[in-house]
Amino acid sequence: MNYFLPLIIGFTAASVGVAPPGLLNMTAAKVSAVDGRNRALMFALGASVTVFFQTYIAVLFAKFIDRNPDIVVLLQEVGVFIFSGLTIYFFWAGKKKKKKEEAFKTRSKTSRFFLGMLLSFLNLLPIPYHVVISIWCSRKGWFFFNQSDISLFVLGSVTGSFLMFYLYILFFKRKETDEPSFLMVNGNYIIGTVTGIISLFTIFRIITS
Template sequence: MTHLLILFFVTFSAAFMATVPPGLLNMNAAKTSVEKSKNNGIIFSLGVSTMIMMQAYIAVLISKYLFNNPEVIDLLMKIALGIFAFFAIYFFVMAKKIKPNKIRIVKMSKKNSFFKGMLLAALNLLTIPYYSGLNVMWNASGWIKFQIWDIATFILAAGSGTFTVLYLYTFYFNKLELKTKNFSKNSNYVLSVLMVLLLIITVIRLFYRDHG
């Protein structure tokens, strides 16, 4: 049970931090709340979170398949290394080029809010490699064992972390709007540092695998 609590916390935190910087999804959640209603914003957020959980499950399946083939474990670790290096650079560059006023807003009808949320979340091609990389690290740390409760906890935490941020944007965007630029920049720097730490841990694990 303890490892499930740890798994939920670290995955929730990773999902939360990845969703905090203003982007297509959270800004559309805020826009929907302002122009339609807060309930409509919540429906949109649920659509996004549902798709995130589906993508997290796909990420688990990919990681599980590769991990169950011993000959590709090193390849899996190297893939994770590449993923973390990419995201470290990506978030750092995003922090340097924050332009919140230029974020694209998609027009939505109340009836289709849920499915629009799912569609926009599906367009984010970085979600699956992000959660695949996290899955590799959590498995190496012993936090996930590819059992049904572990997988369910990982997926639920990914969806919950995402929904929590979208919920905050839906209800408190007006209060956060004046601080959006600094808020976004600092969040991206934190994510960049996190990715560097995960990259270093992965390098260390690869070194011990090669010399163990």
């Protein structure tokens, strides 16, 4: 049981972190509602690939980052810049005409895969999140910074993230009728609101830290 504890910790941490509406899961939901489940799954797979590298890097350098809190602050400041830019972009995209939405529908599964990787790469919040989780669990004696524990933790994190994406995809399945759904019409505004909230929350964290 102790051998699989890092797997359970990684899975639980990622599931809790991805469960609330955020940039990636809401985008996965929008892709599912507009383009269908298969392309949404490709998006989720692409996002999960980036989650793998983010989690591995975060855990691998957790001790170093913990000893240098300025790095965490720097990541937060970069995150504010990125999410502010994404907020502006999605609100701007929401004002486009419906004709532009057709271009969104015709994109290939491959483009959805790389879109998932890109948006997940721009989302820097999982890095300090997994740093804190891994260090806290290490101090509790539940996790050790050896290769086996790190690998299991990363595997659990990727699995938990993909599962949450999949649940969002299942909930927002594509409508067969020509009538656009609420998410199809307002998806960009919803995602823009989420990234705006994340930006404000990150700014608050920087000020109060």
